[in-house]
Amino acid sequence: MNETQLDPELWKSIFFSLHNGVIVMDKNRKILSINPSAKKLLQIENENWVGKEIKVLIPETKLPETLTEGYSSIGQKMMIASRQCIVNRTPLYQNGKRIGAIGVIQDISEMEYYRNLSKQMESIIExxxxxxxxxxxxxxxxxxxxxxxxxxxxxxxxxxxxxxxxxxxxxxxxxxxxxxxxxxxxxxxxxxxxxxxxxxxxxxxxxxxxxxxxxxxxxxxxxITHLNQMKLELEKAKSFSHMANHRYTFQTENANQTIVFRSPRMKEVYGKIQQVAPFPTSILLTGQTGVGKEVIANLIHNLSDRKEKPFIKINCGAIPEQLLESELFGYEPGAFTGAKQDGKIGLLELANGGTVMLDEIGEMPLLLQVKLLRVLQEKQIYRIGGTTPRNLDIRFISATNQELTQLINKGRFREDLYYRLKVVEIHIPPLTEREEDIEELIHYFFSYYCDLYHIEKQLAKETVAILKTYSWPGNVRELRNLMENMVVSIPTAIIEPHHLPLHIYDHHHASPETPFTLKQRLEQFEKRMVKEALQKNKSIRKASQQLGIDHSTLVKKIKKWNMNTDNSC
CATH class of the missing domain: 3.30.450.20 (PAS domain)
Incomplete structure (x- = not known):
């Protein structure tokens, strides 16, 4: 056998292994050969059709025309045994003579099924x-x-x-x-x-x-933007619900004010205020700067039967001594050089029937202390340059962050005035003595400023944890100002620990026994800058450009500090 020729048995194996159906017809239009794929397609696996007329097996077949006319037809669709098929027909030649025809049948019903299924799946995905x-x-x-x-x-x-x-x-x-x-x-x-x-x-x-x-x-x-929004609203609602039993909101002259508390110390203060507010008794408020003495004074006035009457606040340390007397008592026409021709009514007269708050009472000059004592004793005042007494009905609330007893010992404050003002003393403890209130105040003021400025932000749990450990030397005023600062000045939606001021961040990470060295403080500051740059930029390379350092230097710092970053290099 020639090397270029295939063994007839091999040809037979190829013919019977083809996936497509093949039928060979002789010149008498009788089936010469049919492979298993064609038998399966025609559902005649157990039948012998060799030598039988092709039209008997497939009445619609065009294979005889291919034999007669001698031309091929490719890709013709037809139904065979209830299946959609594509048929290729070719004349069969031997030694230049046309001796039959070959039909190749491909079942495309499965292909159509999967094509339609693919379209359906694509529509579902789309x-x-x-x-x-x-x-x-x-x-x-x-x-x-x-x-x-x-x-x-x-x-x-x-x-x-x-x-x-x-x-x-x-x-x-x-x-x-x-x-x-x-x-x-x-x-x-x-x-x-x-x-x-x-x-x-x-x-x-x-x-x-x-x-x-x-x-x-x-x-x-x-x-998940909407989900995050819902989560934020839910947390805010939970926060307000949690605080509902620990706050009191009341109307002041200019706006609503809220006292937020949870600690036993502040519950005692609140209970004492409720007890004494209805009576015209003089009250002395003591406490550190920023604890909220003015808010407490507002609450006392609001809970009294004088709440519809004037409430006048006088800062004894903010008004120059030479003006304070005329501001308090007023003056008659021509009482002194520069006095108004019609005279002037004093603040105490303006407050008649209501309440006066004397803030920073320890700063009041001794001369005025004597005159104030007379007002408290006699319930009358004399305008400067006047001789006619004017009756007054005033409730006095005084406030100070100083130890008045020490001022008395130094001769700077009158003892008799002290006892007149201190009929009831209410001491407002600093935040260090009411730690339970810190978290309540954090969430209240943060939510307050988010609502006020229509900003959606959130405090990370780690940030709140650090704020709770801070000593708050400026008390509620410092806390409130910080919450406003973070809401308006930090661009990210979630406020992380590194956004906190350095003195608070350092306070959390350093102990009193081992405070940060200059080198450690610089490193902490450097870490904050790197974190902010990574948050603002889409890649480490862009962050390094913003920081003005090499890309490799920034990568080393990230590895050294074990910072988590998914940014691309």
Missing amino acids: FSTDGVYVVNSAGITIFVNSAYEEITGLHRDQLIGNHMSKLMEKGFIDQSVSLLVLQQKKRISIIQTIKGKKDVIVTGNPVFDEAGEIEMVVTSVRD
Whole structure:
């Protein structure tokens, strides 16, 4: 046998192994040969049709015409045994003579089924409410559905054909779950930020081929911006619900004020205020700067039967001594050089029937202390330059952050006035003595300023934990001012520990026995700058450019401080 010729048995094996059905017809239009695939298609596996007329087996066949006319027909559709098929017909020649015809039959019903199924699946994916994003094994985008476009605001024309790293460089996304899946060869879920605005949760699923290699990564995308909003509102509602039994809101002349407390010490203060407020008794408020003495004075006036009458506040330390007397008592026409021709009514007269708060009472000059004592004893005043007494009905509330007994010992404050003002003393403890109130005040003022400025922000749990350990030397005033500062000055939605002022951050990380050295303080400050740069930029390289240092230097610092970052290099 010639080496270029195949063994007839091999030809027979090839013929009978073909997936497509093959029927060979001789010049008499009788079946010369039929392979198993054709028998299966025609449902005649156990029958012998060799030598029988082709038209008997397949009445609609055009194979005889192919024999007669001598031309081939390719890709003709026809129904055979209730199946949609494609038939190729070719004349059969031997030694230049036409001796028959060959028909090749391909069942396309399964192909149509899977094609239709594929279209249906594509429609389902296309109209899914979850975003679907597919990349190939090289990390290049090959499919994006409509939901993804709607969720992210990105059009598929911007994405398909682009590598994920390129999309990160363009700022479309901050990190790619697809690249993480390709690296780690497992399912991964992350929170992704789209265009620096919208948060989505993305889950990348690897699709493996038969060899165990990733063929593609299919990622599902769900918008959680609304969920985050709902979570924030829920936490805010829980916070307000939690504080509902520990606060009292009341109307003042200019706005509503709220006293927030939970500690036993402040509950005692509040109970004492409720007890004494209805009576016209003089009250002395004592406590450190910033504990809220003015708010307590407002509450006392509001709980009294004088709440509809004037409430006048006088800061004894803010008005120059030479003016304070005329401000308090007023003066008659021509009482002194520069006096108004009509005279002037004093603040005490203006407050008649109501309440006067004398803030920083320890700063009042001794001469005026004598005159104030007379007012308290006689319930009358004389205007400067006047001789006619004017009756007064005033409730006095005094406030000081000084030890008045020490001022008495130094001769700077009258003892008899002290006891007149201190019929009832209410001491407002500093925050260090009522730690239970700190977290309540943090959440109250933070929520207050978020609502006031229409800003949606959140305090990280770690941030609240640090704030609770701080000593708050400025008390409630310092806490309130810090909450306003963080709401308006920090650009991120979640306020992390590194956003806190250095003196608070350092206070948490250093003990009194081992305070930070200058080198340690500088390192802490450097860490804060690096964290902020990494948060603001989409890659470590851009962060290093902002910081003005080499990329490699920043990478070393990140590794040294064991910082978590998903940013691309």
